[in-house]
Amino acid sequence: MSLSRELKDLSQALLTSKSGKVGIIILTIVFGISIFAAVYVPFDVVSKWNEPTFWQKNPRTVAPQWGTFLLNKDLPPTIIVASDEFDKNEYFVTADHLKYVTLETLITYDYDDFPSELAAIIYANYTEQRPLAIITLERPDGTEAVLYRNILINPVNYLYVSSDRDIRNNVKSFLVNLGIETTRTIYPEICLFAIKNEDMLDTRKASVLQGFYRIRIDVIAAEESDTANAEFLIYGQVYGLAGTDSNRRDLFIGLVWGAPVALAFGLSAAIVTSVIQSLLGAISAWYGGLVDEVIQRVTETYMILPFLPFIIMISIFYKVDIWFLILIIVALSLFGGVTKTARSVTFQIMNEQYIEAAESYGASKRRILFLYIMPRLLPYIVANIVLAVPAYVFLEAALSVLGLGDPMVPTWGKMISDAYSGGAAVHGYWWWILLPAFLIMITASAFAFIGYALDKVVNPRLRER
Numbered sequence: 069m070s071l072s073r074e075l076k077d078l079s080q081a082l083l084t085s086k087s088g089k090v091g092i093i094i095l096t097i098v099f100g101i102s103i104f105a106a107v108y109v110p111f112d113v114v115s116k117w118n119e120p121t122f123w124q125k126n127p128r129t130v131a132p133q134w135g136t137f138l139l140n141k142d143l144p145p146t147i148i149v150a151s152d153e154f155d156k157n158e159y160f161v162t163a164d165h166l167k168y169v170t171l172e173t174l175i176t177y178d179y180d181d182f183p184s185e186l187a188a189i190i191y192a193n194y195t196e197q198r199p200l201a202i203i204t205l206e207r208p209d210g211t212e213a214v215l216y217r218n219i220l221i222n223p224v225n226y227l228y229v230s231s232d233r234d235i236r237n238n239v240k241s242f243l244v245n246l247g248i249e250t251t252r253t254i255y256p257e258i259c260l261f262a263i264k265n266e267d268m269l270d271t272r273k274a275s276v277l278q279g280f281y282r283i284r285i286d287v288i289a290a291e292e293s294d295t296a297n298a299e300f301l302i303y304g305q306v307y308g309l310a311g312t313d314s315n316r317r318d319l320f321i322g323l324v325w326g327a328p329v330a331l332a333f334g335l336s337a338a339i340v341t342s343v344i345q346s347l348l349g350a351i352s353a354w355y356g357g358l359v360d361e362v363i364q365r366v367t368e369t370y371m372i373l374p375f376l377p378f379i380i381m382i383s384i385f386y387k388v389d390i391w392f393l394i395l396i397i398v399a400l401s402l403f404g405g406v407t408k409t410a411r412s413v414t415f416q417i418m419n420e421q422y423i424e425a426a427e428s429y430g431a432s433k434r435r436i437l438f439l440y441i442m443p444r445l446l447p448y449i450v451a452n453i454v455l456a457v458p459a460y461v462f463l464e465a466a467l468s469v470l471g472l473g474d475p476m477v478p479t480w481g482k483m484i485s486d487a488y489s490g491g492a493a494v495h496g497y498w499w500w501i502l503l504p505a506f507l508i509m510i511t512a513s514a515f516a517f518i519g520y521a522l523d524k525v526v527n528p529r530l531r532e533r
Contacts (some may be wrong), residue, residue: 077444083448092513098507102328108321117478123316124226126304127184129490129497132311144179149283151297160292167199167289169296175281177302182276183257186229190221190285190296197290203227204286205260208279213242213260216424218336220287231255243269257303311499313483313489321476323503329390329479330461330511336394338456340382341401346449348403349410350441353418354433363407370403383472390474393467397460406452412447417444447522454519465508482505 082088116122127146136143154171161168192199205217215235216227229235239256243249250269262268263275287296312318317341352363382388382396417423418441425434464483471480487493487500 085521091517105324199289205284336455345406353414
């Protein structure tokens with residue numbers, strides 16, 4: 069039977085089977101996600117994924133934006149006031165020999181819940197003396213809170229309103245001016261955006277004060293050439309299509325980039341190991357004798373060796389990346405159960421008449437092996453590849469959870485590992501766990517559907533009703 073005939077039978081089995089069609093559709097979507105990843109993310113995600121400064125403008129551990137529909141609540145997205153959105157006014161007072169820079173903007177806040185964090189970034193361009201900066205927030209009820217008043221330390225100053233000790237003390241002073249004193253821990257993102265009453269300190273009872281908020285940043289410098297710009301960030305409670313993790317990373321980027329990595333990992337390992345094991349099984353049966361004895365004893369040795377301890381030991385001594393991990397898995401899977409199966413199938417093929425005819429006209433053993441026997445093994449090879457891909461995808465996820473995966477590549481398994489380390493299950497960050505787990509399961513299901521459709525070629529007695 070020719071190679072083209074085998075391929076035709078495989079394609080017909082896929083296209084005429086309901087399960088095959090479902091598997092192809094799902095797999096096409098996963099491949100589409102892989103292609104979309106290269107178009108959607110123009111930067112080198114491998115180098116940026118573990119760079120904390122790159123994700124600073126994203127909120128921390130917030131749900132996907134479509135989560136607002138599940139809660140039936142208008143949750144705030146992240147509001148970023150860029151430097152060009154501030155009304156800038158600067159002038160130099162000769163008598164005082166001081167340069168005054170005022171940055172002012174108006175924000176409409178009409179959401180049903182509070183921000184998750186607040187932060188400001190001040191870019192100061194000065195010659196010698198460091199400038200003084202003052203950040204003031206004017207609320208819709210007319211009250212003003214001085215959030216920051218201090219000398220800027222660096223040309224680029226990140227001021228985290230929600231966690232900075234001095235800023236929190238300033239917010240406490242603001243509350244005292246309102247007649248509210250407390251010794252308990254306060255949350256500036258709650259107090260500054262809450263309706264003025266005794267409940268504005270209670271995260272469960274406080275109500276959002278909707279309306280226009282004015283942000284003013286005054287910078288006082290020593291030289292006429294000095295200037296400043298700023299950004300203000302009101303971090304939301306929802307972000308993007310997949311939310312964020314504890315490192316503020318956009319999980320959607322990790323999910324779409326996890327697709328090509330998962331497919332490359334699974335397909336590479338499955339194809340190489342299946343082809344090699346099938347070839348060794350065919351060689352074992354076809355050549356027989358000492359060759360058969362050696363291959364079978366080595367196969368049995370490989371099958372009883374513990375797989376995981378070897379990977380753990382290698383990862384301890386060597387730096388493991390995604391491709392080196394594939395190389396280790398292939399090296400540890402050169403012999404296996406497929407070798408035994410291919411050997412038994414080859415014995416059946418050897419008894420067929422076209423093999424005897426090829427031997428009678430003088431065809432060499434190598435020619436018969438590669439042109440007559442291996443094409444007949446193709447359905448078994450393809451079926452094993454299809455069934456092995458999800459196993460290798462699960463293996464990568466399991467190794468990542470154990471800390472043995474590539475720490476630099478955003479894979480689905482690594483995302484689940486990070487979720488486990490970040491306490492996602494404890495804190496209820498469901499999107500961080502369920503989304504990558506769902507993609508792993510749906511990818512595995514696609515190959516399972518395709519494998520079921522190929523059963524009609526590998527085992528003709530199986531028929532889909």
